[in-house]
């Protein structure tokens with residue numbers, strides 16, 4: 250830094266010009282281009298840059314010049330701020346800072362409570378848009394449940410993105426598939442993958458889903474018949490592990506015509522892919538309850554580079570990815586030897602994608618790598634999500650015997666062999682599925698970051714702000730789906746109660762409901778909504794119908810908590826993935 254040592258008058262003048270630039274730079278809110286990305290994601294980076302600037306400033310000028318230049322810079326800053334989109338965040342209401350930790354903000358309370366519980370409490374007090382104190386001195390976070398604001402945020406998926414800091418862990422866990430992709434890459438992948446999830450493609454998967462559901466029915470009924478020590482209530486089983494094995498088998502068959510044989514795998518057998526996947530997931534969800542799981546994403550948010558450090562915690566979660574890619578690669582090699590006409594068209598997702606690629610002339614069709622990354626993504630996100638919500642729905646049926654009996658009556662009145670179209674006609678089953686997904690969304694909340702300043706429309710105006718809300722680039726927004734799904738203003742005073750009959754009553758005015766599948770946010774909304782929602786709903790219906798026709802579920806009386814880790818988990822006595830129920834034969 251030559252100018253720091255210059256002593257001639259010209260040198261002084263040069264110094265002062267440079268000092269003016271440094272002073273403006275240290276006070277002015279415009280990030281210089283090279284640092285703009287860091288400021289958007291990391292307050293730590295921003296803090297370090299500012300300290301660096303002030304240090305530089307002190308070394309470059311004398312105090313009288315500093316005074317003059319400070320006045321000049323403040324005027325410049327005031328003039329500049331007139332031309333910027335102003336920020337309404339400071340005017341938002343929010344929980345008192347007295348209940349926030351000085352270092353963890355309100356985020357620790359959110360982590361310590363049941364899934365989205367704190368957001369629901371605060372939304373009742375502060376309305377559809379409020380702010381909370383973030384951990385590690387990060388700027389305040391907005392929590393959005395206002396219908397218009399949430400619809401706007403999800404509709405502008407190129408402006409509001411998932412946190413870039415979490416792309417490396419997602420890549421490690423799932424691969425560079427649809428959940429990981431952004432921008433043009435995402436658009437291209439989504440366009441190519443969507444036909445495999447169309448209504449027609451999913452309908453073709455019905456027999457495979459029936460087969461797996463019936464295997465689960467047989468497995469459970471055999472267990473009940475053989476259990477000589479059962480109590481008068483029936484046999485006490487952790488229903489999560491049975492449902493989860495069934496959904497893993499389903500995704501194996503409908504995803505890549507591969508049987509994981511999860512329903513016949515012995516739990517400790519580490520030669521079995523299914524046992525390895527289940528063990529890895531079990532360890533993942535239980536690690537997610539520990540304080541480290543609270544800390545790790547906050548550190549990644551503050552210092553994004555940490556996500557690239559090869560720490561065991563960041564690297565060890567790719568078991569599903571490794572296994573599915575190995576199986577998928579073998580299938581790709583085998584398929585490459587064959588001509589399309591050699592065999593009857595398979596109906597699994599991988600075959601649909603390969604057929605589309607063979608038929609298409611477009612160079613932009615998915616590569617082998619992209620197909621493998623997406624098959625591993627579907628296996629992971631399509632298996633535990635459905636299992637979690639389904640286990641909670643069975644728990645609701647166990648606690649509501651009259652509702653369970655009514656469902657059984659409806660199913661038995663239609664005979665045993667239900668076709669895809671028969672299933673769609675079962676109104677009470679449909680109502681139970683919607684109610685289960687409303688109260689127990691597998692992904693209870695999400696996060697978005699604004700890539701640019703924006704003006705967000707509101708359904709309910711906010712005192713002192715109005716009908717629109719201004720926010721700045723870099724703003725973090727939390728959207729708690731479960732809070733929106735249980736909003737008493739939409740669902741009435743019984744919003745938190747499992748009452749499927751609400752879906753049988755006269756249809757609500759769509760304008761009073763949030764924008765999303767059936768007026769709930771369980772499958773998100775906008776261009777990045779859940780790609781697998783049709784498959785999830787069909788699995789839900791077939792598994793419920795198959796189990797309830799043969800088995801009676803009742804509750805065990807244990808306290809079940811709902812936590813996020815990383816999807817919705819039933820937690821009993823501090824252990825995730827546990828939901829005990831009594832089962833007996835009909």
Ligand code: HEM
Nearest residue numbers: 427627631634635691692695771772773777779780781785
């Ligand atoms: C009850 C079951 C399910 C629920 C509640 C659910 C929920 C969701 C939600 C909320 C998102 C958006 C996440 C976010 O942006 O933060 C999502 C995305 C996604 N889901 Fe699901 N999901 C379920 C089952 C499935 C299944 C069975 C599959 C596929 C086999 C699947 C594939 C995907 C994919 C690929 C995305 C990313 C879409 C994109 O970014 O374009 N999901 N899901």
